[in-house]
Amino acid sequence: MRALLNKIFLRKLGIGKFTLSGVAFLVGFTLVLLSLQGYFKLTDVISPKKNPSNYIILNKEVGFTNTIFGARAQFTPDEILEFRKQTFLDDFGVFRSSQFQATAHLGGDLGFYTELFFESVPTQFIDNKPATFVWEKGDNFLPIIISQDFLNLYNFGYAMGKGTPQLSKATIQLVPLTVVIEGPGGRQAFKAKVVGFSERISSILVPEKFLTWANKTVAGVDQSQAASRVIVKLKSDQSAAFDDYIRKHSLKISDEKQKFNKILTTINVVMSVLVVIGTAFMIFALVIVMLNFSLMVAQAKDEVSLLLQLGYKTTHLVRHLLSYLIIFLASAVLLSLLAFILGNQMLVTFFADSGMDISTAIHGKVIGVAVAFVVLSFAVSFFAITRVVVSVNR
Template sequence: MVKKILFSYQNKTQLIIAMIGSFLGFTFLVTSIHYLIRVNEFGEGEDILGNNTMIIQKEVNNYSSMKMTKTDFSQREIESIRNESFTESLQPILSNSFGVSLQTDSELVPYFRSDVFVQSVDNEFTKIDAAAWKWEPGDEFVPIVLPRDFLVMLNTFASAKGIPQVSDDLAKTIGFKFTLYNDEKKDWEKVKIVGFTNEVSAILVPASFMEYGNATFPTSVPAKTTQLMLTVKEGRFGEFENYLEKRSLESKENSMIVGKLKSVAGTLFSILIGISVITVFLAGLVLIQYAQLLISRNEYEIRTLLRQGYAPNHIIRTIILYFIKVFAIIAGASLLVFGVAKFFIDELLVQGGIHIASGYTLLSILSVVIAFGIYTVVNYFNAKKGILKSR
């Protein structure tokens, strides 16, 4: 009876307009939050380096080939880059000044040996477990991160010998060893592959091992800093790219492409989130205003119901349940449309070569639940105030 008295003779035009606005706002909000999260996750797990982390170096030109310009970084240049607004963290990459070669040390694969170049960075720039990325003299083996190109070369060698090629998992079980040397002495250290990288051309080793090698097998050639490991702040990739171009610096092309994709997409989705929040907010105000008008127009009826013995909480509950159903319809329709749109968007991304996780993100769904809750709470207090005022 209370529901029939309050809602049967109301003009629904304002309510329908507000529902359409909320529906569009919710749909855009959940979609933009979902894909902002997925875009930021893009590329994670494919490489051993941390997110937004890349290697930069000076471009090599004809002048540097003739030793007219330097390709190494001075301490002043390093500090200058560290103080740039786009830099989250930066560290020079340590390189070996001692001789080092890598060879197989297992009966599972034929003998293979090659002189190599090793580098080291702090663990904060990698996604390797800190417990696995440490070494002290006397340890059983040296943990290393192998460039994937090196594994391709090893498999090419295996194919030429007519033996089975080596997968990533199998390579981690194969025994390898380093030969460390200078003009006066040499030594051997067993090594174990703990990961692979597409971003670094050299073999990565813990900093403690690099310091040990440079100190134990010194040479007349001093180690120079020719590369830097840099983590770019979120949303600052454009500044970083412009800086590289102006200062004749470069980074690996695929890292730049991924970084640019994440930066551009992140900006677009952030703008869409802002628009969605404004749309949801304005539609919410219209719904709240509709509830206020509903109570105002039914002030006589509400006062009559109260005088007949109806409890204020009963009337308030009737109004709140009505709007909960309205919000549920809006939220349900938004999530349904999002699910359908997500299927087609994911297909388009896959066709474009962008592979992202196919599951739903908790935060995107939670945003609808939070907005639903805020609307309900605001309407409750709004209805309570209006009903009590009508007594």
């Protein structure tokens, strides 16, 4: 019976039209999945959610008097002691900054040279802290953690504009550096490497032990209890008390992160456009599938009608036509997935070339959208088929 029904319908439905709409579906579906995958992966890289907002970096407001009188905007030891005691805090740490001259040289004779500064915070505040981030007196190797934002800023701001190569985390970690520190207490050189990237702290971090030692012996400054910046961990439901406190003491939440993010806005806009285009494609693909099947079944109206007159049941014919739909969708979806996996590989390679480490793992939301889209296409076509067959019967 199947063979006979195939003879009746397939000629009427037309393999050519089937193939054409299959290709449209394939292209649309693959593009949707790829743009979503790219969007989600890039969003993961650019704006990680690992930075829980209960970590907050604070500094004192820098005002006119600071500039005129050279008064430093910093926390006094008393202020620190008082702040530390507040009950809305889970943890409290101060930033120490380098009091000596520091320069970094690129290993070899490449001639890269830059002045820099260091800061340190208690280790429990550092996210993504690698095990190598330790320093003991006498060590010649200095591990450094830089801000993820610096890397993003370089890759998406500087390198894109200047045409210099973009750098991945892995590449940067391979670069050997020589750090020279200099002060009244003498001059010392260290081998150094970037060992990690912090998403929470926008600074150049070295181990606290190193900074205390270097400030004391090289800069000749005994570690003062004053600090320019502090980092606090807030208890989860205490933000009201905290807001109150910083207003009273005219403290300022460090918004460096937000500044960096402004540069990344451009990239976000580009990605959003990609998603809009992808969504448009998705809707088109859906409309194509729906129209295509309605049209095909409508063209086979006479055949459906005659079969019903011969005693065939509506359910039987719907099931038969549905089997075409299933074969059609299944093969289109399979081919799309194949194209998607290939495209994803290319995407990963492209991102890696642009200095971003992303995995080939398919994003969960992409799988969700894919499933939802297939189910929706199926449902829409199912209703189109049923509607035509039932309308013929009346």
